[in-house]
Amino acid sequence: MVKSRAAAALAVAVLLLSACGSGGSETPSAQNSSQPRTLKLWHYESAEGAMGKAWAEAIKKFEASHPNVKIKFEAKGFEQIQKTASMVLNSDEAPDIMEYNKGNATAGLLSKQGLLTDLSEEAAKRGWDKLLPGGLQTTAKYDDRGVMGSGKWYGVPNYGEFVMVYYNKDLFDKHKVQVPTTFEQFTAAMDTFVKAGVTPLGTAGAEYPAQQIFYQLALTKAQKPWLEAFQSYKGKVDFHGPEFTYGADTFADWVKKGYIAKNSSGLKAEDMGVAFMNGKFPMMISGSWWYGRFASEIKKFEWGHFLFPGATMSPGSSGNLWVVPEKSENKDLAYDFIDITMSKDIQNLLGNSGGVPVAADPAAITDAKSKELIESFNKLTSQDGLAFYPDWPAPGYYDVLVAGIQNLINGSKAPAAVLDEIAKPYEDNLADIGN
Known part of the structure; x- marks a missing residue:
């Protein structure tokens, strides 16, 4: 890693x-x-x-x-x-x-x-x-x-490749929102959109995008030793420690606040990307693999990107x-x-x-x-900020994370219960490879 x-x-x-x-x-x-x-x-x-x-x-x-x-x-x-x-x-x-x-x-x-x-x-x-x-x-x-x-x-x-925040410049101008440089400014911007009846973040719970938001939130509280423990098995990962707890709690809170739509639970990545290209959402947190397509296909508004505010590491x-x-x-x-x-x-x-x-x-x-x-x-x-992806450590972990984050979006399970669910396959894999 x-x-x-x-x-x-x-x-x-x-x-x-x-x-x-x-x-x-x-x-x-x-x-x-x-x-x-x-x-x-x-x-x-x-x-x-x-x-x-x-x-x-x-x-x-x-x-x-x-x-x-x-x-x-x-x-x-x-x-x-x-x-x-x-x-x-x-x-x-x-x-x-x-x-x-x-x-x-x-x-x-x-x-x-x-x-x-x-x-x-x-x-x-x-x-x-x-x-x-x-x-x-x-x-x-x-x-x-x-x-x-x-x-x-x-x-x-x-x-x-890396994960960033794409944004619709026209919607930012319309709602008088500045590009945020801190996490507090980022959440304040989302509050502004919610008050105007606009869901700030487009995402997709049925595939990778939503789990990458959860991971990005955890990374805002993470240091390199935690990352190396999670991705490289160089130490024990506490799934109820501050990193994943913050990621799960904050993601669930974002759904409650209306930053993320509850119907995104069943959406796929393509649904998310097309919705952003159609101007439906002011922001979308996803990877550089969309960049060339957006440059080719977005014709009706100006767009840009910025690194996730308040984090020194991002998925990538x-x-x-x-x-x-x-x-x-x-x-x-x-x-x-x-x-x-x-x-x-x-x-x-x-x-x-x-x-x-x-x-x-x-x-x-x-x-x-x-x-x-x-x-x-x-x-x-x-800044040594590439943190790989949350599904990498264990075989089958991608589907585990999809299911877990869907539960956060639906509100069908509490964050602590979701963390229990994603901890077990990770720890089972460590036992299988002899760590």
Whole structure:
């Protein structure tokens, strides 16, 4: 997980890296084969998002440099892959390469199950280890227990991400609300919207967004030792300690105060994003993965973002991973595709489309919105502020958190009871891995 100075290295890597990617060099088998081949690729990025645009261009470049190969791309949903990966990768239906969520509960679990290819040799040979120094390698490597941060390479991240507060500038102006710089100003702004009959925060309880708000609130009371205990098992986590207690109590209080709508319990992330793009909510707390899509699709109002007020840490990390299933029949082609996504052309496109690249040419990032995003990421990482995500520590923990936070939104369980529910699977996992 986050180690001392690791996040600072991540910040430097985002824009200051000027080393070139290997640019999609072909392996001998790919160059010499005269037989048509197919590379089966899965990812779950929106076509209008920064990563979606970058990967679409990477597919074009790959096929241009591999004339006997066609990429068979299948768009998958995040939830779909999250729930079925172990089963699919253990079958003949496995793709040759796919995007997968990073962390102990996801990529770490698959690596421990023997379902992912060890990429260590390729990472050294193709220079991925040079393009991804320090903290960027944290989510790429997993030990024999499936715990991230050391061991073998089982994935390659090629962008950064973090959670922020998106806001509708027009609604802020209409209600005479200033961009908050403290937590007290933030809650005062939400009070202003509530008094005007406007729900301040758009969110989604049926998927990841609501649990990230709960985690962000806990992080406002957290220090590094607590984070390392929770994410890296370096110490005991008290689920009824000040961090999670504050997160659960405050989240429940926000629902009671009308900051969060009770009907958000059944909403999905896409519902939340579309509602924000339609101007329904003044604010939305979510990740940088929305940034490029908002830049492309929001036409009717001005929008911006700010880091969560009153916190030095926020959910975030290097981005999702390219992984190569152990059952892939075209591993050489999969490595070539990863190479292309790490090339300067694709990284620059990613950066100018609202993403956070890891190997772009700084001078090539000319889009004003993109520069704002990367500046915020650098500010967060310069204070060692990437706190990963709350569902990472244990397999199946994502669903546990979804259910727990839905109970907070519905008011069907008290915060203390919810904390009991999310504590047990975490502690069971520690027992399973011998901690």
